[in-house]
Amino acid sequence: LKLTTVEEMEAATARLLETGAKVGADAWQLRVKNQTPHCKFGEQGVCCRICAMGPCRITPKAPRGICGCDVHGIVGRNYLKFTAGGAATHSDHGREICHTLYAAQPDGAYKVKDPEKLIRIAKEWGVETEGKDIYDLAHEMAETALMEYGKPFGVQRWLKRAPEHTQKLWHDAEIEPRAIDREVATSLHMTHMGCSSKPEALVRQSLRAGLADGWGGSMCGTEFSDVLFGTPKPIDTEANLGVMNADNVNIVVHGHDPSLSEMVCEYADDPEMIAYAKSMGAKGITVSGVCCTSNEVAMRRGIPMAGNFLQQENVVLTGACEAIVVDVQCIFPALGPLSKCFHTKFITTSPIAQMPDSDYIRFDVGTAAEKAKQIVKIACENFKNRKPDLVYIPDMKQKATVGYSLEALVKTLDGVTNSQVDVTGTTKPLIECITSGVIRGAVAMVGCNNPKIRPDYAHIELMKKLIANDIVVVASGCSAQAAAKAGLMDKAAKDLCGAGLKRVCELADIPPVLHMGSCVDISRMMVLVAELAKDSGLNISQLPVVGCAPEWMSEKAVSIGNYVVATGIDTFLGVDPYVAGSSEMGQWLTEGVRDWVEAAYTVETDIEKLVDKMIDRIEEKRTALGI
Ligand code: NFS
Numbered sequence: 001l002k003l004t005t006v007e008e009m010e011a012a013t014a015r016l017l018e019t020g021a022k023v024g025a026d027a028w029q030l031r032v033k034n035q036t037p038h039c040k041f042g043e044q045g046v047c048c049r050i051c052a053m054g055p056c057r058i059t060p061k062a063p064r065g066i067c068g069c070d071v072h073g074i075v076g077r078n079y080l081k082f083t084a085g086g087a088a089t090h091s092d093h094g095r096e097i098c099h100t101l102y103a104a105q106p107d108g109a110y111k112v113k114d115p116e117k118l119i120r121i122a123k124e125w126g127v128e129t130e131g132k133d134i135y136d137l138a139h140e141m142a143e144t145a146l147m148e149y150g151k152p153f154g155v156q157r158w159l160k161r162a163p164e165h166t167q168k169l170w171h172d173a174e175i176e177p178r179a180i181d182r183e184v185a186t187s188l189h190m191t192h193m194g195c196s197s198k199p200e201a202l203v204r205q206s207l208r209a210g211l212a213d214g215w216g217g218s219m220c221g222t223e224f225s226d227v228l229f230g231t232p233k234p235i236d237t238e239a240n241l242g243v244m245n246a247d248n249v250n251i252v253v254h255g256h257d258p259s260l261s262e263m264v265c266e267y268a269d270d271p272e273m274i275a276y277a278k279s280m281g282a283k284g285i286t287v288s289g290v291c292c293t294s295n296e297v298a299m300r301r302g303i304p305m306a307g308n309f310l311q312q313e314n315v316v317l318t319g320a321c322e323a324i325v326v327d328v329q330c331i332f333p334a335l336g337p338l339s340k341c342f343h344t345k346f347i348t349t350s351p352i353a354q355m356p357d358s359d360y361i362r363f364d365v366g367t368a369a370e371k372a373k374q375i376v377k378i379a380c381e382n383f384k385n386r387k388p389d390l391v392y393i394p395d396m397k398q399k400a401t402v403g404y405s406l407e408a409l410v411k412t413l414d415g416v417t418n419s420q421v422d423v424t425g426t427t428k429p430l431i432e433c434i435t436s437g438v439i440r441g442a443v444a445m446v447g448c449n450n451p452k453i454r455p456d457y458a459h460i461e462l463m464k465k466l467i468a469n470d471i472v473v474v475a476s477g478c479s480a481q482a483a484a485k486a487g488l489m490d491k492a493a494k495d496l497c498g499a500g501l502k503r504v505c506e507l508a509d510i511p512p513v514l515h516m517g518s519c520v521d522i523s524r525m526m527v528l529v530a531e532l533a534k535d536s537g538l539n540i541s542q543l544p545v546v547g548c549a550p551e552w553m554s555e556k557a558v559s560i561g562n563y564v565v566a567t568g569i570d571t572f573l574g575v576d577p578y579v580a581g582s583s584e585m586g587q588w589l590t591e592g593v594r595d596w597v598e599a600a601y602t603v604e605t606d607i608e609k610l611v612d613k614m615i616d617r618i619e620e621k622r623t624a625l626g627i
């Protein structure tokens with residue numbers, strides 16, 4: 001196996017930027033220069049503009065805002081607002097999925113592809129399934145899930161999936177999330193002028209809002225996406241810009257909600273549409289993806305991944321992208337003006353993400369089939385507008401095996417322990433590998449790219465070092481795509497592992513970096529650790545498992561960080577979440593929260609040190625267990 005290096009990826013980007021320069025295109029690489037150095041007040045989180053007496057910024061000469069709020073209150077409020085933004089975003093995505101499920105019909109565009117999973121969840125929630133039509137059940141479950149967003153009493157249903165001990169910690173710390181929307185609204189209430197300015201209270205609500213995401217909205221997103229579109233199983237695909245095909249109509253799906261990308265894939269595969277593409281002079285249609293919606297369709301359909309977050313402009317710069325079709329989140333408004341420099345159609349589809357210089361084709365569950373078809377047609381018709389002298393697709397891609405939902409993982413790992421009947425269908429084989437030391441532990445690698453960190457470098461280098469140390473990696477989001485682009489999701493990457501992990505990869509026939517899906521699918525990782533804890537009789541915080549987001553950038557990532565920590569998993573960040581300005585906030589996040597949830601954050605911007613700290617933490621946990 002020959003890995004693709006970050007240097008090679010950067011060379012390909014440099015070549016694409018030359019095309020960009022030719023047509024006068026802007027690019028994030030240029031905009032970063034204009035924005036550097038960043039505002040120091042903003043960077044440290046010490047600027048407040050939540051009321052019109054401000055903006056106030058804290059300096060040694062001005063230690064309090066006009067209302068008298070100190071730096072800890074300002075940093076804390078900013079942190080909670082950041083979290084609420086992320087929790088709202090993931091959860092609203094989950095809500096959309098519930099609405100799609102509510103609209104599912106046996107003869108409609110959206111069907112129930114995994115009825116077994118639907119029944120399993122219904123039983124878990126105490127909903128009667130006996131003798132019920134599967135679509136009636138789907139609609140009832142969708143409505144029940146939607147109620148989780150606004151129910152006046154009680155806490156999230158999904159919390160019951162956590163081990164008793166974790167549930168008790170949440171209860172005692174008063175961070176059990178109530179209605180999902182309530183935790184977002186309460187956060188915004190708390191951060192209004194003249195409400196909370198006590199770091200402890202702000203951090204507590206940050207954990208609670210995070211949990212409303214991970215053990216609420218995101219879990220709805222993941223679980224009901226599986227019901228609608230199928231629970232992922234191992235499947236082969238490819239990653240990096242080389243998956244685009246110069247002879248074909250290239251449609252790139254970008255964003256997060258599989259309701260759109262699934263339909264686009266469905267119609268791009270339709271013989272009628274392929275014939276249409278051929279009538280326009282192309283040899284066929286290639287759909288590839290960027291960001292999390294790419295992960296969604298890669299996991300379920302093997303649709304190739306053109307790239308991750310900071311590669312989104314590159315797909316247009318190839319000059320071979322007929323349409324980039326987006327829904328919500330992580331979409332650069334830059335795609336509007338950029339696509340105007342090429343023949344590319346930039347198609348926005350959601351009322352939630354509307355952008356200048358785009359063609360807005362409003363997508364909704366009722367008209368999904370018709371709109372998806374329209375989009376594919378527009379892309380085909382656009383093929384003839386290509387400017388051949390601008391076309392350059394870097395010849396760069398890697399093979400990847402993806403699709404490791406928890407269900408798939410459990411099934412796959414059954415192969416490892418000579419199929420002892422009593423342990424199949426549980427996480428016990430994995431626990432055995434860990435306790436025996438064949439695998440030292442696991443790291444959940446998640447999150448974005450950020451120009452502050454050399455893009456993809458941290459993801460890839462960290463993963464290489466972890467697997468060499470017999471630490472298995474589960475990955476999601478743009479981190480997973482970095483791994484796939486490098487080649488770390490090729491089964492042949494087992495050769496980069498320590499002897500123990502290599503053996504497990506051979507026995508189970510898996511790559512050492514396991515793709516668990518999009519960022520909402522980090523909820524899968526939460527269920528995985530919950531099952532590991534239950535099956536081993538340990539607390540989650542005792543497991544030699546940590547989380548890491550080395551290149552994160554979005555509000556969603558902070559929300560995730562909060563629920564991962566709140567679930568009992570130490571979390572390592574490579575970028576500071578704008579809290580450096582407050583020693584008290586730093587203290588709460590890196591130590592104080594440990595008293596409530598048995599885990600905390602580590603922020604380390606030196607990537608070498610970051611990985612060593614993770615390995616040390618995993619070994620510390622092993623020592624404490626005497627394994
Ligand atoms: Ni996650 Fe996925 Fe990527 Fe970051 Fe954005 S696509 S939801 S936020 S940038 S990992």
Ligand code: SF4
Binds near residue numbers: 048055064067069074
């Ligand atoms: Fe300034 Fe206080 Fe208003 Fe913030 S809330 S802008 S610190 S006066």
